Amino acid sequence: MSKFVPRAKPRTSVYDIDGRAPGRVLEPGDDQAVADMLRAADAAGDAVVPVGGGTLLGVGNPPRHYEIALSTLRLAAVHVYDHRDLTIGVGAGLTVGQLASVLGKHRQFVPLDVPRAANATIGGTLAAGWLGPRRATYGRPRDLLIGTTTALADGTLAHAGGMVVKNVSGYDLSRLYVSSLGTLGVITRANLKTLPMPAAFRLTIARLPEGTRTRAATNVQGLDVEPTAALLIDGFREVLPFELGAEGAILLAFEGSAVAIERATRSVRSALGSAGVPETRIIDTGAHETFARTLDAYIASVAGRSITLRALGLPDGALKREAAAREGIAPTAALLDTIVDLRSGDVIARVFVDGKLDQLAVRGTLSDAVAALRARLPEATVLARGLPLEGEIDAWGTLPPAIGVMRDLKARFDPRATLAPGRFLGGI
Amino acid sequence: MSVLGERLIQALGAESVYTEPEDLAVYAFDAYSEDRLPSAAVVPKDVREVTQVVRIAAECGEPIVARGAGTGLCGGAVPTHGGIVVSFARMNRILEIDTRNRRAKVEPGLINLDLSRATASDGLFYAPDPASQKVSSLGGNIATNAGGPHCLSYGTTTNHVIGLEYVDHRGEVVTVHQDDPGYDLAGVLVGSEGTLGIVTSIDLRLMRLPEAVRVCVATFGDVESASEAVSQVIGAGIVPIALEIMDKVITGAVEAAFKAGYPKDAGAVLLLEIAGLADDMDASEAAIAKFARACGALSWHTARSQAERDLLWAARKGAAGAIGRLAPNYYIQDCVVPRTKLPAMMHRVDEIVRDHQIQVGNVFHAGDGNLHPLLLFDRSRPRDIQAVVEAGSEILRTCIDYGGTVSGEHGIGYEKRESLALLFSPDDLATMRRVRDVFDPAQRFNPDKIFPSSASCVEVRAAS
Numbered sequence: 001m002s003k004f005v006p007r008a009k010p011r012t013s014v015y016d017i018d019g020r021a022p023g024r025v026l027e028p029g030d031d032q033a034v035a036d037m038l039r040a041a042d043a044a045g046d047a048v049v050p051v052g053g054g055t056l057l058g059v060g061n062p063p064r065h066y067e068i069a070l071s072t073l074r075l076a077a078v079h080v081y082d083h084r085d086l087t088i089g090v091g092a093g094l095t096v097g098q099l100a101s102v103l104g105k106h107r108q109f110v111p112l113d114v115p116r117a118a119n120a121t122i123g124g125t126l127a128a129g130w131l132g133p134r135r136a137t138y139g140r141p142r143d144l145l146i147g148t149t150t151a152l153a154d155g156t157l158a159h160a161g162g163m164v165v166k167n168v169s170g171y172d173l174s175r176l177y178v179s180s181l182g183t184l185g186v187i188t189r190a191n192l193k194t195l196p197m198p199a200a201f202r203l204t205i206a207r208l209p210e211g212t213r214t215r216a217a218t219n220v221q222g223l224d225v226e227p228t229a230a231l232l233i234d235g236f237r238e239v240l241p242f243e244l245g246a247e248g249a250i251l252l253a254f255e256g257s258a259v260a261i262e263r264a265t266r267s268v269r270s271a272l273g274s275a276g277v278p279e280t281r282i283i284d285t286g287a288h289e290t291f292a293r294t295l296d297a298y299i300a301s302v303a304g305r306s307i308t309l310r311a312l313g314l315p316d317g318a319l320k321r322e323a324a325a326r327e328g329i330a331p332t333a334a335l336l337d338t339i340v341d342l343r344s345g346d347v348i349a350r351v352f353v354d355g356k357l358d359q360l361a362v363r364g365t366l367s368d369a370v371a372a373l374r375a376r377l378p379e380a381t382v383l384a385r386g387l388p389l390e391g392e393i394d395a396w397g398t399l400p401p402a403i404g405v406m407r408d409l410k411a412r413f414d415p416r417a418t419l420a421p422g423r424f425l426g427g428i
Numbered sequence: 429m430s431v432l433g434e435r436l437i438q439a440l441g442a443e444s445v446y447t448e449p450e451d452l453a454v455y456a457f458d459a460y461s462e463d464r465l466p467s468a469a470v471v472p473k474d475v476r477e478v479t480q481v482v483r484i485a486a487e488c489g490e491p492i493v494a495r496g497a498g499t500g501l502c503g504g505a506v507p508t509h510g511g512i513v514v515s516f517a518r519m520n521r522i523l524e525i526d527t528r529n530r531r532a533k534v535e536p537g538l539i540n541l542d543l544s545r546a547t548a549s550d551g552l553f554y555a556p557d558p559a560s561q562k563v564s565s566l567g568g569n570i571a572t573n574a575g576g577p578h579c580l581s582y583g584t585t586t587n588h589v590i591g592l593e594y595v596d597h598r599g600e601v602v603t604v605h606q607d608d609p610g611y612d613l614a615g616v617l618v619g620s621e622g623t624l625g626i627v628t629s630i631d632l633r634l635m636r637l638p639e640a641v642r643v644c645v646a647t648f649g650d651v652e653s654a655s656e657a658v659s660q661v662i663g664a665g666i667v668p669i670a671l672e673i674m675d676k677v678i679t680g681a682v683e684a685a686f687k688a689g690y691p692k693d694a695g696a697v698l699l700l701e702i703a704g705l706a707d708d709m710d711a712s713e714a715a716i717a718k719f720a721r722a723c724g725a726l727s728w729h730t731a732r733s734q735a736e737r738d739l740l741w742a743a744r745k746g747a748a749g750a751i752g753r754l755a756p757n758y759y760i761q762d763c764v765v766p767r768t769k770l771p772a773m774m775h776r777v778d779e780i781v782r783d784h785q786i787q788v789g790n791v792f793h794a795g796d797g798n799l800h801p802l803l804l805f806d807r808s809r810p811r812d813i814q815a816v817v818e819a820g821s822e823i824l825r826t827c828i829d830y831g832g833t834v835s836g837e838h839g840i841g842y843e844k845r846e847s848l849a850l851l852f853s854p855d856d857l858a859t860m861r862r863v864r865d866v867f868d869p870a871q872r873f874n875p876d877k878i879f880p881s882s883a884s885c886v887e888v889r890a891a892s
Contacts, residue, residue, distance in 0.1 A: 082766070082768055083663065084659060084662065084663030084767065084768045085766045085767050085768050086662060086667075086767065087766065106665075107665055108665065139583060139587055140606075142612060142615060143583060143586075143587045152859065156855050156858070156859060157855065158855055158856050158859035159852060159853070159856045160856065160859075160860075162831070162832070162833045162851075163766055163831050163832075164764040164765065164766055164796075164797055164831075164832050164833050164836070165764075165796050165797070166575050166579060166584055166764050166793070166796050166797075166798050166833075166836035166837055167764060167833045167835070167836060168572055168573045168619050168835045168836065168837060168838070168839045168840070169833050169834050169835050169840060169844075169848060169851055169852075170840065170848055170851075170852060170856075170857070170860050170878060170879075171616055171619070171620055171624075171860045171863050171864075171878075172573070172586065172615055172616060172618065172619050172620075173616070173859065173860060173863065175586070175612045175615025175616060176611055176612060176615065176616050176863070178612055178615070179610075179611070179612055180611055184611070195667075196664075196665025196666065196667060197665070224639070225705065226636070256704075256705070256708065257705075257707070257708050257711065259705075259707045259708065259711075260704075260705045260707055260708055263705065263707060312607040313607070314526075314529040314531075315528075315529055316526075316528040316529050345529075379607065379609075381609050396609050397609070399610075400604070400605075400608035400609060400610045401602060401603050401604075401608070402602050402603070402604050402608070402610065402613050403610065405596075405602065405611075405613060405866065405867070406610045406611050406613070408866045409611060409862075409863070409866050412862045412863075412865060412866050413862060424610070425609050425610050
C-alpha cells in the first residue's frame with residue numbers, strides 16, 4: 001500500500017495558483033510520509049507546493065513549475081494538549097477553526113486572527129507569515145510558536161524548539177520556517193503557546209461621518225485602556241456585517257474583565273464623541289463572529305477584478321500612509337478599499353476596478369494602480385488577488401537588504417529548488 | 429607585537445586594542461568558567477570598526493568572540509582558541525527612542541536596565557528582565573535570548589526584537605527587520621550566541637508601563653506545594669506577570685543579604701506580581717490567593733509600597749549573588765519542564781541532590797516551568813566537583829525525560845553543548861549547521877559553542 005494517497009479526482013480548484021493546476025495532489029498522512037514524498041519529488045525534479053486550506057495562496061508569486069500540490073490536510077492531529085501547560089502541539093493541517101474548538105473547551109485560545117479560520121490551517125498560517133490585528137497585544141504567530149517539526153526537501157525531518165515556553169537550545173529554526181512560504185521546508189507539526197480566554201470580549205463599532213476620521217483615529221490611539229485591535233475600515237462592504245459612514249468605520253476590540261471593558265467603553269465613547277462621532281455601537285453577543293468576518297475582508301477578492309496588498313509600517317504614520325496610497329492611485333481608473341491597523345501600523349489596500357471595463361482594460365488598470373500605490377508605499381506586498389499576476393506584478397515588491405543571505409539559505413536547504421520554486425521574493 | 433595586534437592597532441588605534449596577557453586576562457572568562465586567553469581584545473567605537481576587526485580576523489584566520497558584560501553563565505563569551513574578543517563596552521548608546529511607536533534603537537553594549545530607566549518618564553519600559561539586568565548588556569541578552577521573571581507574561585527577548593544590524597563573515601553590514609519581507613533572520617540571530625554574526629545595533633519593542641502593579645508573597649511548607657500552587661494558578665487560566673519560587677536555603681541567604689522581609693522559616697516562598705488596570709487588581713489577587721490557600725499556603729502578604737516591591741524584587745534578582753554566603757562555590761543549572769511537570773521535577777531534584785549528598789538552593793521562574801537549582805560545593809574538594817557534575821547532568825536528563833529542555837534562558841554556550849545531543853537528533857543538529865554554514869562558512873564566529881563536540885568537557889564555576 002502506498003504511503004501517499006493520490007486523490008482519484010483532484011479538487012484542483014483549491015490548489016490552483018493563478019489559474020494553474022498542479023500535476024497531481026498528494027496527501028501524506030504523517031510527518032515521515034511528508035519527508036519521504038519530498039525526497040522522492042526532489043530526486044525526480046518535481047516542484048512541490050505545500051498547501052493547507054488554500055486560503056492564503058494569494059500570497060507570493062505563482063510557482064515556476066507545479067508538478068505536485070502537497071496537501072497537509074491529513075496532518076490534522078492534536079499531538080499533545082494538557083490545558084494546564086498552556087501549550088499545544090498539533091499537526092500542520094489542523095485548521096485554525098478546529099484548533100479554536102479544541103482550546104475553547106478549556107477556555108483557551110491562540111490569537112492567530114486569520115481570515116476564513118474554518119479553512120485556514122495552522123501550517124499555512126505560519127508559512128504564509130500571516131499577521132493579524134491583535135498582534136500588538138498578543139505577539140505575532142511566530143511569537144506564539146515554541147517548536148516545529150519540518151520536512152526538508154532532501155527528506156530530512158528536523159525538529160526545533162520543543163513543548164516548553166522558554167527554550168534556548170540551538171538555533172531557533174522554527175522562526176525561519178514561519179513566513180518562508182514553504183520554500184525552506186514543509187512544517188508538519190507546530191507547538192504553540194495557548195492563552196487563557198479573557199473573561200469578556202467586546203467590539204465597539206462606530207460609523208464615521210464626514211470629517212471625523214483623523215480625529216477619531218488620533219483619539220483612539222491615546223486611549224488609557226488599550227484596545228487589543230483597532231481598525232479603521234473603508235470599503236469591503238460586501239463582506240462586512242456592519243454599516244460604514246461617509247468616512248468608513250472604526251472597529252475596536254476590548255478584552256479583559258467586565259469591569260475593565262465597561263471602563264474602556266466609557267473612554268471610547270468619550271474619545272469618539274469628542275471627535276464628532278455621534279454613535280458607538282457595542283457588540284458583545286456575536287462579537288467573535290463579527291470580528292471573524294472583519295478578518296475575512298483582508299483577503300476578500302472581487303473575482304477577476306482586484307488585488308489586495310499589505311504595507312507594514314509604524315502605527316504613528318499609518319493614516320498618512322493610507323492617504324498617500326489613495327493619492328497614488330487617484331489618477332488611475334482603479335478604486336480603493338482600505339483597512340488601517342492603528343495598533344500595528346498595517347495598511348491593507350484592495351485595489352479594484354468596477355464591472356464596466358473589459359478584462360484587458362482591467363488588467364492594465366490594476367497593473368498601473370499597483371505600480372502607483374507602490375510608488376508611495378514601496379513596502380506593499382500582495383496578500384490576495386482575484387486574477388492571475390501573470391508576471392506583470394511582482395507579489396513582493398522591493399527586495400530586503402538581506403536578500404543575499406536569504407538566497408544562500410534557500411540554496412543550502414533546498415539546492416534543487418524543489419519547494420515552491422519562484423513563489424518567494426527575488427525568485428526564491 | 430604580533431601581526432594581528434599590529435593590524436588591529438593600525439585600524440582601531442592603540443587605545444582600543446589589548447594584546448598583553450595582563451590586559452587580556454579579564455576577557456578570558458565570563459560568569460561560568462575560566463578558559464584560554466584571547467590573542468587580542470578590541471573595544472570598537474562604532475560599526476565601521478567592527479567591520480574592520482572582522483576583516484582582519486578573516487585575513488589572519490583568527491576566531492572572533494563578541495562580548496557584552498561577561499555575565500553569561502555558560503561560557504558563551506569565553507574564547508576557546510585564542511582569537512579576538514570584541515568588547516561592546518564603548519558601543520553602549522541609546523541611538524533613538526520613538527515613544528509614539530514604542531520602539532528604541534540601541535547599541536549592543538547598552539545595559540538592559542538603562543533602557544527602561546531612559547524610557548520610564550515616557551511611560552514605557554523594556555520587558556525582558558534577566559536577574560542580571562543591572563549589569564548585563566542587551567547585545568548579550570540577544571545572544572542568549574535572555575529571559576527573566578517577567579517573561580511569564582511578556583515573553584523572552586526574541587519577542588521584543590524587531591530588527592538588527594549585524595556584521596557578517598565578510599565584514600559587511602547587514603540589516604534585518606521584522607517588517608521586511610522574506611525569512612525571519614532576526615528570529616534566527618536571536619539566541620544564536622554570537623555564532624552567526626556580530627550584532628552592532630538593535631531595534632527593540634517597548635511596552636506601556638501598567639497602570640497598576642501589585643506584588644505579593646505567599647509562604648508554603650515546601651517547594652512542592654508552592655509548585656503545585658503555581659501549576660494550579662496557570663492551569664486555571666490565570667497568568668500573573670511573574671510567579672517566582674525560592675526555597676528556604678535561598679530565602680535565608682537573600683534575607684541575610686537584603687533584609688527584604690521574606691519569611692526565613694518557610695519551606696518555600698512564592699513571589700508573584702500582577703499588573704494591569706487598577707480596577708482588576710483586587711479580583712486578580714483574590715483569585716490567586718484562593719489557589720495558594722488550597723495548596724497549603726501558610727501566609728499571604730501584599731507589598732504596601734513601591735519601595736517594598738522594589739526591595740522584594742532586588743532581593744529575588746540578587747539571589748545568585750547572595751548564595752556566596754552559604755558555600756564557596758555554586759553551580760547554577762537552567763532547564764525547563766512543561767508546567768504540569770514542575771512539582772514532580774522539583775521532587776526529583778530533591779532526590780538527586782540527596783543521592784549525591786549536595787546542598788541545593790532552588791530559585792526559579794515557576795510560572796514558566798524554568799528551574800534554577802543552585803548546587804553548592806567547595807571547589808577545593810574533588811568529591812564535591814564530581815558530585816555536582818553528576819547531579820547537574822542527572823537534572824538535565826530528567827528535564828528531557830519530562831519533555832523539557834536543557835536551557836531556558838542562559839543558553840548553551842560552551843558548558844551545555846554536549847547536552848544538546850541528548851535533546852536533538854543528529855538530523856536536527858545538522859539542520860542547524862546548515863544555517864551556521866550559510867552565515868559563517870569559516871566557523872570564525874564564536875567557535876566551540878552550541879554544537880556538541882566529539883569529546884565532552886564539563887567544568888564548574890566559582891562563586892567568587
